[in-house]
Amino acid sequence: RFAHIDSSELYERRAFVSTTQDRLARAKAGMNSPDIKSKMLADERAKAARRAGSSDQTDLERENTAFIADTQAQTSLLMQQQDETLDELGEAVTRVGEMAGNIHEELGAQNRILDEMEEDLTDAEEKLGMVMGKLGKMLKTKDRFQLVTILGLTLTMIVLFFLVLYT
Numbered sequence: 001r002f003a004h005i006d007s008s009e010l011y012e013r014r015a016f017v018s019t020t021q022d023r024l025a026r027a028k029a030g031m032n033s034p035d036i037k038s039k040m041l042a043d044e045r046a047k048a049a050r051r052a053g054s055s056d057q058t059d060l061e062r063e064n065t066a067f068i069a070d071t072q073a074q075t076s077l078l079m080q081q082q083d084e085t086l087d088e089l090g091e092a093v094t095r096v097g098e099m100a101g102n103i104h105e106e107l108g109a110q111n112r113i114l115d116e117m118e119e120d121l122t123d124a125e126e127k128l129g130m131v132m133g134k135l136g137k138m139l140k141t142k143d144r145f146q147l148v149t150i151l152g153l154t155l156t157m158i159v160l161f162f163l164v165l166y167t
Helices: 007-031 034-052 059-140 144-166
Strands: none
Touching (some): 059 144
């Protein structure tokens, strides 16, 4: 399909893609580790606490603020995870769309080939019908000289054909 790419370059490209996919999978696994998640949750809590701000709060207000900050941090992390999942889903849909396009192109090419083959078969069928008609006419003739001439020329053609092959 890609005549300008030889097999060694194709192998190198496949190896590069495979290595890159492995690296990305390891990076994603690292980002989804419990340590990273707890660090992100702590950062979100700190950010929410900075937003809440006031230092002259009662214990109940501090607990409420901490609860709200914790809930906001968890919600923010959940939204980030959902965004990542949606991005991955979008990429998967894009890949499926590309595969569907490739399948469409391949089917179109095969349909063109089948149409060309059908035209060739129709032409051959028409020519065969003409030959069969002429052969039927010829066999109905009573002229023996004509039949002997055709047989002699056919044998001569076969002999010449074999002479050409073996020389």
